[in-house]
Amino acid sequence: MGKYLIRRLLQVIPVLFIISFVVFCLVFVAGDPVALMLPEDASQEDIELLRESLGLNEPFHIQYFTYMLGLVQLDFGDSFRYNQSALPIVLERLPATLELAIAAMIIAIVIAIPFGIWSATKKNSPVDFLATGGAVLWKAMPNFWLGIMLILLFSVTLGWFPVSGRGDLSHLVLPAITLGTGIAAEMTRLIRSSMLEILNQDYIRTAKSKGIRNFFVINKHAFRNALIPVVTITALQTSTLVGGTLVTETVFSWPGLGQLLIQAVNTRDMAIVQASVFVIAFIVILMNLIADILYKILDPRIKY
Amino acid sequence: MSVNTETQNQNQVVSSVEKKQTTNGFVRWMRLLLKSKTGTFGLIIVLAVILVAIFAKYLAPYDPNMINPAAMLKPPFWLEGGSMEHILGTDNLGRDILSRIIYGSQVSLAVGLAAVALAGVIGVFVGLVAGYYGGFIDNVLMRLVDSFLAIPTILFALVILSIFGPSVTTLIVVLGITNWVQYARLVRGEVLSIKEREFVKAAKSIGVRDNKIILKHLLPNVISPFIVISTLSVATTIILEASLSFLGLGIQPPTISWGGILSDGRDYIATSWWLATFPGLAITITVLAIIFLGDWLRDVLDPRSAK
Amino acid sequence: MTEALLEVKDLKTYFHTENGVVPSVDGVSFSIKKGETIAVVGESGSGKSVTSLSIMGLVGSPGKIVDGKILFEGKDLTTISNRDMRKLRGNEIAMIFQEPLTSLNPLFTVGNQISESIKLHQKASKEEAKVKSIEMLRKVGIPRPEKVYSSYPHMLSGGMRQRVMIAMALSCNPKLLIADEPTTALDVTIQAQILQLMRNLIHENDTSIMLITHDLGVVAEMVDTVIVMYAGQVVEYTDVYTIFKEPKHPYTKGLLDSTPKIHELKDELQSIEGTVPAPGTITKGCRFQTRCPLATSKCFSEEPELKEIRPNHQVRCWLHEEGEVAI
Amino acid sequence: GCSGGTTTDESTDSKTTDSEQKGTDTKADGEVDRTLTVAVGSDMVSFDIHNHNNTSTEAIHVNMFNYLFKKDANGEIYPELVEEYNTIDDLTIEMKLKEGVTFHNGDPLTSEDVKYTLERVATDDTLREYPNYKQIKEVQVIDELTFRVVTHAPEPSLLHRLSRLGSGILPKNYIEENGFDHFLSNPVGTGPYQFKEWVRDDRITLVPYDNYFEGKVEEWDEVVFRVIPENSTRVSELLTGGVDIAVNIPPADWDRVNSNEGTSIVQEISNRVIMLIVRSTEGLPTADVRVRQALDYAIDDGTLANVVLKGGAVPTTTMVGPGNFGHNPDLYETYNYDVEKAKALLEEAGYADGFEITLQAPRGRYLQDAEVAEMIAGMLAAINVKVNVEFLEWSNFVEMRNANENKELYLLGLGNSMFDGAYSVDWYRAERMAGHTDYKNDRIEELLAASASNMNPEEREKQIQEISAIAAEEAPFIKLYQEKINIGVSDKIDFVPTSDEMINAKNIKRK
Amino acid sequence: MVQKLEQVETQTKKEEYLLEVKGLKKYFDVTEGLFKKERQYLRAVDNIDFFVRQGETLGIVGESGCGKSTTGNLIMQLLDKTEGEIIFEGVDLSKLKGEALRKKRAEIQMIFQDPFSSLNPRMRVFDIIAEPLKTHGVAKGKELENQVYELMDVVGLDRSYARRYPHEFSGGQRQRIGIARAIALKPKLIICDEPVSALDVSIQSQILNLMSKLQKEFQLTYIFIAHGLPAVKHISDRVAVMYLGKIVEITTKEKLFDQPLHPYTEGLLAAVPIPDPTLRDQKHRIIIEGDMPSPANPPSGCRFHTRCPYAQDKCRSEEPSLIEEKPDHFVACHFPLEKGHGVLIEK
Numbered sequence A: 001m002g003k004y005l006i007r008r009l010l011q012v013i014p015v016l017f018i019i020s021f022v023v024f025c026l027v028f029v030a031g032d033p034v035a036l037m038l039p040e041d042a043s044q045e046d047i048e049l050l051r052e053s054l055g056l057n058e059p060f061h062i063q064y065f066t067y068m069l070g071l072v073q074l075d076f077g078d079s080f081r082y083n084q085s086a087l088p089i090v091l092e093r094l095p096a097t098l099e100l101a102i103a104a105m106i107i108a109i110v111i112a113i114p115f116g117i118w119s120a121t122k123k124n125s126p127v128d129f130l131a132t133g134g135a136v137l138w139k140a141m142p143n144f145w146l147g148i149m150l151i152l153l154f155s156v157t158l159g160w161f162p163v164s165g166r167g168d169l170s171h172l173v174l175p176a177i178t179l180g181t182g183i184a185a186e187m188t189r190l191i192r193s194s195m196l197e198i199l200n201q202d203y204i205r206t207a208k209s210k211g212i213r214n215f216f217v218i219n220k221h222a223f224r225n226a227l228i229p230v231v232t233i234t235a236l237q238t239s240t241l242v243g244g245t246l247v248t249e250t251v252f253s254w255p256g257l258g259q260l261l262i263q264a265v266n267t268r269d270m271a272i273v274q275a276s277v278f279v280i281a282f283i284v285i286l287m288n289l290i291a292d293i294l295y296k297i298l299d300p301r302i303k304y
Numbered sequence B: 001m002s003v004n005t006e007t008q009n010q011n012q013v014v015s016s017v018e019k020k021q022t023t024n025g026f027v028r029w030m031r032l033l034l035k036s037k038t039g040t041f042g043l044i045i046v047l048a049v050i051l052v053a054i055f056a057k058y059l060a061p062y063d064p065n066m067i068n069p070a071a072m073l074k075p076p077f078w079l080e081g082g083s084m085e086h087i088l089g090t091d092n093l094g095r096d097i098l099s100r101i102i103y104g105s106q107v108s109l110a111v112g113l114a115a116v117a118l119a120g121v122i123g124v125f126v127g128l129v130a131g132y133y134g135g136f137i138d139n140v141l142m143r144l145v146d147s148f149l150a151i152p153t154i155l156f157a158l159v160i161l162s163i164f165g166p167s168v169t170t171l172i173v174v175l176g177i178t179n180w181v182q183y184a185r186l187v188r189g190e191v192l193s194i195k196e197r198e199f200v201k202a203a204k205s206i207g208v209r210d211n212k213i214i215l216k217h218l219l220p221n222v223i224s225p226f227i228v229i230s231t232l233s234v235a236t237t238i239i240l241e242a243s244l245s246f247l248g249l250g251i252q253p254p255t256i257s258w259g260g261i262l263s264d265g266r267d268y269i270a271t272s273w274w275l276a277t278f279p280g281l282a283i284t285i286t287v288l289a290i291i292f293l294g295d296w297l298r299d300v301l302d303p304r305s306a307k
Numbered sequence C: 001m002t003e004a005l006l007e008v009k010d011l012k013t014y015f016h017t018e019n020g021v022v023p024s025v026d027g028v029s030f031s032i033k034k035g036e037t038i039a040v041v042g043e044s045g046s047g048k049s050v051t052s053l054s055i056m057g058l059v060g061s062p063g064k065i066v067d068g069k070i071l072f073e074g075k076d077l078t079t080i081s082n083r084d085m086r087k088l089r090g091n092e093i094a095m096i097f098q099e100p101l102t103s104l105n106p107l108f109t110v111g112n113q114i115s116e117s118i119k120l121h122q123k124a125s126k127e128e129a130k131v132k133s134i135e136m137l138r139k140v141g142i143p144r145p146e147k148v149y150s151s152y153p154h155m156l157s158g159g160m161r162q163r164v165m166i167a168m169a170l171s172c173n174p175k176l177l178i179a180d181e182p183t184t185a186l187d188v189t190i191q192a193q194i195l196q197l198m199r200n201l202i203h204e205n206d207t208s209i210m211l212i213t214h215d216l217g218v219v220a221e222m223v224d225t226v227i228v229m230y231a232g233q234v235v236e237y238t239d240v241y242t243i244f245k246e247p248k249h250p251y252t253k254g255l256l257d258s259t260p261k262i263h264e265l266k267d268e269l270q271s272i273e274g275t276v277p278a279p280g281t282i283t284k285g286c287r288f289q290t291r292c293p294l295a296t297s298k299c300f301s302e303e304p305e306l307k308e309i310r311p312n313h314q315v316r317c318w319l320h321e322e323g324e325v326a327i
Numbered sequence D: 001g002c003s004g005g006t007t008t009d010e011s012t013d014s015k016t017t018d019s020e021q022k023g024t025d026t027k028a029d030g031e032v033d034r035t036l037t038v039a040v041g042s043d044m045v046s047f048d049i050h051n052h053n054n055t056s057t058e059a060i061h062v063n064m065f066n067y068l069f070k071k072d073a074n075g076e077i078y079p080e081l082v083e084e085y086n087t088i089d090d091l092t093i094e095m096k097l098k099e100g101v102t103f104h105n106g107d108p109l110t111s112e113d114v115k116y117t118l119e120r121v122a123t124d125d126t127l128r129e130y131p132n133y134k135q136i137k138e139v140q141v142i143d144e145l146t147f148r149v150v151t152h153a154p155e156p157s158l159l160h161r162l163s164r165l166g167s168g169i170l171p172k173n174y175i176e177e178n179g180f181d182h183f184l185s186n187p188v189g190t191g192p193y194q195f196k197e198w199v200r201d202d203r204i205t206l207v208p209y210d211n212y213f214e215g216k217v218e219e220w221d222e223v224v225f226r227v228i229p230e231n232s233t234r235v236s237e238l239l240t241g242g243v244d245i246a247v248n249i250p251p252a253d254w255d256r257v258n259s260n261e262g263t264s265i266v267q268e269i270s271n272r273v274i275m276l277i278v279r280s281t282e283g284l285p286t287a288d289v290r291v292r293q294a295l296d297y298a299i300d301d302g303t304l305a306n307v308v309l310k311g312g313a314v315p316t317t318t319m320v321g322p323g324n325f326g327h328n329p330d331l332y333e334t335y336n337y338d339v340e341k342a343k344a345l346l347e348e349a350g351y352a353d354g355f356e357i358t359l360q361a362p363r364g365r366y367l368q369d370a371e372v373a374e375m376i377a378g379m380l381a382a383i384n385v386k387v388n389v390e391f392l393e394w395s396n397f398v399e400m401r402n403a404n405e406n407k408e409l410y411l412l413g414l415g416n417s418m419f420d421g422a423y424s425v426d427w428y429r430a431e432r433m434a435g436h437t438d439y440k441n442d443r444i445e446e447l448l449a450a451s452a453s454n455m456n457p458e459e460r461e462k463q464i465q466e467i468s469a470i471a472a473e474e475a476p477f478i479k480l481y482q483e484k485i486n487i488g489v490s491d492k493i494d495f496v497p498t499s500d501e502m503i504n505a506k507n508i509k510r511k
Numbered sequence E: 001m002v003q004k005l006e007q008v009e010t011q012t013k014k015e016e017y018l019l020e021v022k023g024l025k026k027y028f029d030v031t032e033g034l035f036k037k038e039r040q041y042l043r044a045v046d047n048i049d050f051f052v053r054q055g056e057t058l059g060i061v062g063e064s065g066c067g068k069s070t071t072g073n074l075i076m077q078l079l080d081k082t083e084g085e086i087i088f089e090g091v092d093l094s095k096l097k098g099e100a101l102r103k104k105r106a107e108i109q110m111i112f113q114d115p116f117s118s119l120n121p122r123m124r125v126f127d128i129i130a131e132p133l134k135t136h137g138v139a140k141g142k143e144l145e146n147q148v149y150e151l152m153d154v155v156g157l158d159r160s161y162a163r164r165y166p167h168e169f170s171g172g173q174r175q176r177i178g179i180a181r182a183i184a185l186k187p188k189l190i191i192c193d194e195p196v197s198a199l200d201v202s203i204q205s206q207i208l209n210l211m212s213k214l215q216k217e218f219q220l221t222y223i224f225i226a227h228g229l230p231a232v233k234h235i236s237d238r239v240a241v242m243y244l245g246k247i248v249e250i251t252t253k254e255k256l257f258d259q260p261l262h263p264y265t266e267g268l269l270a271a272v273p274i275p276d277p278t279l280r281d282q283k284h285r286i287i288i289e290g291d292m293p294s295p296a297n298p299p300s301g302c303r304f305h306t307r308c309p310y311a312q313d314k315c316r317s318e319e320p321s322l323i324e325e326k327p328d329h330f331v332a333c334h335f336p337l338e339k340g341h342g343v344l345i346e347k
């Protein structure tokens, strides 16, 4: 186990290295943010002056070297917009995004598991049709549209939930639903197909031949097995989930990484972009790692 | 008993038993298609959308970019104030929404298809090479894949688009290069398992060259999961384009895309709902159709359902 | 005739697939007496497993018992409630499956899976169930049963897993044990061990066994009565000695002749030509018509009945219409 | 604790108690709700008042910092922290601070603080505001409260400079003791409100400062600025009572806000003029003054302002709006529109058959910018000018401008935070625009040179007005309209927006 | 060991064998973890020697996992050997590389166990059978077509099936396609890795008969791998018995089945159920207890000692080598059986 972990962690290094290089290249070709930092009526001299003082006139390799040097010390440079070290700014937003993402995940799981199981066990029944049909429909709707509609319906018209912002649990409901239902759609389909496959396995037949009640056959014998592929794919969805926060956070003015990133991208605040991409990549990798470990815990067949 | 009589005997059996099964591919597909209601729906809608995109010029009642200050925010015909002149109403500049949706299909489909095609070509190639040769090449390529997978597509697209400016071409290229990893992974996984199948061993033992093995034995066998995934990917790409429009980095006017119309219309959702609802419906229905089509293809291309 | 433990009468189990109805089991009748071991032989797809699953009430969709009776101690299993059926399952009738690896749930310990049915049917507490499970494991010849009790299936070898399956099946002293190809996935030396084990169990408990196999060697060594199935039907049904000495159905004969025998030397094996037809493809006449060397025109037009040509020997073939014929 | 709690309370309350309670919005336990919540479109950038150039950031800062001078609604400059001031010579002004002004940490405001503040921004060239203050040479401390500001050269707009964000006074001792980073996270000013909390991209919370030199502001116990970038969400918050004020309401939602019970739109002219920057480079049709005029005549600024922006703008032919030094009222609230004349001008210039040009425009930067651009394209089509509209994402737009890659026309909104027309008309300076618009007018050059160091305000005003008049005629830029700021306000409060777009909580009252 | 090898060599010098395997080893690296200093090996094939004469059939039997397939794959060069020589017509195959190996491959072919997975589901029968011919440039165009159809005739497939896909056939027919492909290049040696174990009982005999017929017709040499002893006995001339990566006994089938010298062979024969109920009680039952140990961690000394009913101390410590106990009867046992129980063979 320990060795396996170490090996997996070592694999992360080249990945992060590649990511950092790609991101750096992007930033390099992005050109400089100087002009954006000054108002519309700034003059050319002003721009030159600022560029010089920010060290943006160095050649590629020097800049890359400086960047890597900073990187190993977890220093992504200063945000041009905030005039502060980028990483702390990013990390400061992380809890909000995690809160949203986790809530979305929980919603997704809470919806997907019963529906997935249900539609698998009642294959081709109306329930199955509704669950799969609903899942597909949900997947087909753009996230932001759903978000805006939810606000109009549940906040403006019905007044059940606050419109936006982060605060108590009620604030979390709409954005988490927006983000979570999309994931749930995918997951329902996944659980369904995974369950269908498991239900055809010989050991399910064995369990039934023992005279166990159907309920237990499904929830004890089948579901645990069906969970294994779900765990891995769910981890793979982390990236989609984080991507989804970009849109959802903007709609609901949720003060998380997504909003920060979008603004950073729009203002060419590349230090923030770099730091966020890095942090997000790290989280995604971490999630996959956790999924791997979980996978091994769930499945005794796999040895370390 | 001699071999020959044995064969004849057998032929009889087989021909009587298998006659039904050996109908040609197209007929089989159509049979399977008609059996699946959702598949039929998917195919019909997708074909319709493709036709609409191709013949937009002839189908659209108006120039989609024609501004008409006299007819701004006209509702669809069945509402008060609407007229048959603008069946689905007009937008805030008096442009005909139906025409815009018809034209929008071009870009939305083109982006979806082209991006997926690009990603597919790269991904399948990388996946085949990595899976077949394994070892160091595989390791390097897979680390690259891991890296790409760790960055959410939309984020990657956002950064690149903001740098290079959003045009149809950049969008296609960006979505292409962010999506290839998905195929590379899929194809590699398939190759790894197919590689162990005995027919690959058989080919090797005959002395077939590597490139032939990849092209003739591996590629045809990974192509059907690929097709299934890529159909679904066309759907996600259309939605992604809409999301990028929402974030301000989608296709810019005067080029029209569904995502663009939808996201422009969102300020009017509360007052003039038709601006955002119709393109939203167009996206939803098309995506739905593509997903259904994909599901159906999954069944059709699975030799196990070949009966 | 002593009282039958299980009596299957004209059982029909059909699968309603997308490509039409597949009559996997099409009018099968037989009975098992108490303490009797009966074999069901026939090649792949002839309906052996579906017959056994029908008895267990485990034919999943799209399959359905469309006709016939399954009388177990007089109760018709096709009509009793799910609840009552569950009470019988694992308790009075137990089943061992062909693939010992895939038939055990990989995520639960062996002990968990054995004690599950003990707890369920004998209302035993957790501890009692554990004690009983370990005892069962010991009984089927597993060394260090305490350790195996808490192992996962993948940690055991094929033979061990099959012993676990047997322990599980026998844990509630069933009256009928259905063994669906219990040794096909095993090596010969391990197969011999398992067969020996089953023989001992028959002796000890007087359990009736329905053994499904296509290995005639196993049949010859283990059973009292043999049912030969072909394409969803019983084609021959008699005691084991008669089957091997005087098979009356051309298929049975072909099967015997085409089996390479270790104790004989032959230059060329006899073989049954052609392939097994898919169920439901032959709608007229005898189902063996396409492969039968002795087929007559009648065989292509009319379907033969299962006919008792002499006491305890039933054959489904036109050859014996007018009385027994040697083949 | 968060506004959401208040939100729901307010919205339920507003249905029952609405108008008869007249603003005494009560909480469940009967307490008066004394939280002012303002929805802004983008987050504050930083508390370094010298290192941003973001109006919405300044709009928040004004509650925490005082400037040496201020402008009133008419653009008249009056002293704020300064008690009295005299001009010593062309380069020097002596000023005396008010007594009893203290920072939020208790330190009194002294000349040293002023020196520290102004010299910081005047000398540190990495600061965004440096270009606007580099004219200052030094600040001489005379005594505790008296100091002199010395410029490098005669600086006619010095007071304009001292009445904006750069002259918000920083606490010297506090910063020197704790470091600037500490200041950034625990900012201290002399203003009516002091810092409580900043959750980035979410909210900035301010509370009244007890020892404010003009007396503690009692109206609000808490002022919260909430960041809500998405327009429709901001509107929804306003409608549901989640916020009291919401800035930048898109025209599409005005009706909704106005028709909703308890909210309405208030407008005020902004200091931003939207125009088309024309490239006059030799070889382009737009090099011909008649073509530029034709374009000007073909565009119906009235329709743009009244239809596309639904009245959210005032047509203008000058960049120097009212309230700015050098404003020319003759050129304001008027526009050139005459299609026939435009056609004639084109014909005269030899373009009777029209031509094809490109109009570059940002999207979402200004009110209805994309729609305006497309509308203009439609209008120019009427005189046979085919316009290809090219929309650019903002950062690309900025890049395009910097690289001088601008085509014949591009749409730009120019503000003037100095409120000094000299800054606007400097855009016509040939040297500055070389390679960009390539417009050159000798008379304008002359006037610009003369006004730059002219310390006589009346003369200088005339000079600027004349430049505007020439520019209105020759159309180096085609001025379209001056944008209004559109703010959604809850009926429970009394809020009058100002054209500097500041949100001074001090001036906002409960009804 | 060395001594033994020499023995074999002097023995075999007289004859030219079609295939000769000497000291063949295949160790799979199953080391886990990154930093483990000691590597762990799974000894799938551990130092085996045998030869195959032109035109004969060598059967290889043994329980699952004893290394039969690995041996086959090694000969086919589908796996790289760890050690040893594979001499085919005087050339060490394992030393060939690239093009030379590719050419040589034409002379050794393989028939696989699973007729399902050994045929590319996306290729038509014609293309499957034509592939070896095309690859080695044997035939083109019309000629190719003729040859393919001839091959189909030979294995008893109707020519009209040429345009079908594998899934449209039954198991027996698929195996015929596999056989047609294997004999297409007129190989000298065919390795059959359990070619009938996936087939129905009544079909097995069809294929076995076909294989015998082809052997006669084309003078083929077979290595026939199986764990069904009756089939092996039916088709083979000589039989090698493998246990845990080693050959424990190798001789003609008559000798082996009549009087096995190795206790394992004896047990194996006894375990085969005889399809004759009358022999039920006459049969000498020797049930080998226990499971096969793991090849990753084989027992010391004689690998069979853990299950051997006759094991003695020597067996636990010393590894027996394969020696010619009787003429043309090799066995690896310290105490070969004097009177091993064979199977009753009805003459």
Ligand SMILES: Nc1ncnc2c1ncn2[C@@H]1O[C@H](COP(=O)(O)OP(=O)(O)OP(=O)(O)O)[C@@H](O)[C@H]1O
Binding pocket: C015, C017, C022, C024, C042, C043, C044, C045, C046, C047, C048, C049, C050, C051, C061, C062, C063, C214, C278, C279
């Ligand atoms: N779920 C199912 N759906 C459709 N057809 C089925 C299903 N299960 C079994 N069948 C059909 O029923 C027939 C009998 O199957 P069954 O499993 O009983 O054969 P078997 O004699 O047990 O064969 P084997 O020796 O391979 O186990 C087969 O032709 C099979 O195709």
Ligand SMILES: Nc1ncnc2c1ncn2[C@@H]1O[C@H](COP(=O)(O)OP(=O)(O)OP(=O)(O)O)[C@@H](O)[C@H]1O
Binding pocket: E028, E029, E030, E042, E043, E044, E062, E063, E064, E065, E066, E067, E068, E069, E070, E071, E227, E295
């Ligand atoms: N690629 C591999 N990596 C690691 N171990 C392997 C590999 N291939 C085979 N083995 C191991 O080598 C041993 C011999 O395998 P092999 O396939 O040769 O057995 P076999 O005698 O053919 O068995 P079967 O009768 O089941 O086909 C087995 O323990 C197997 O697990």
Ligand SMILES: [Mg+2]
Binding pocket: C048, C049, C050, C180
């Ligand atoms: Mg079966």
Ligand SMILES: [Mg+2]
Binding pocket: E068, E069, E070, E193
């Ligand atoms: Mg093998």
Ligand code: NI
Binding pocket: A162, A167, A168, D001, D002, D003, D004, D005, D006, D007
């Ligand atoms: Ni709140």
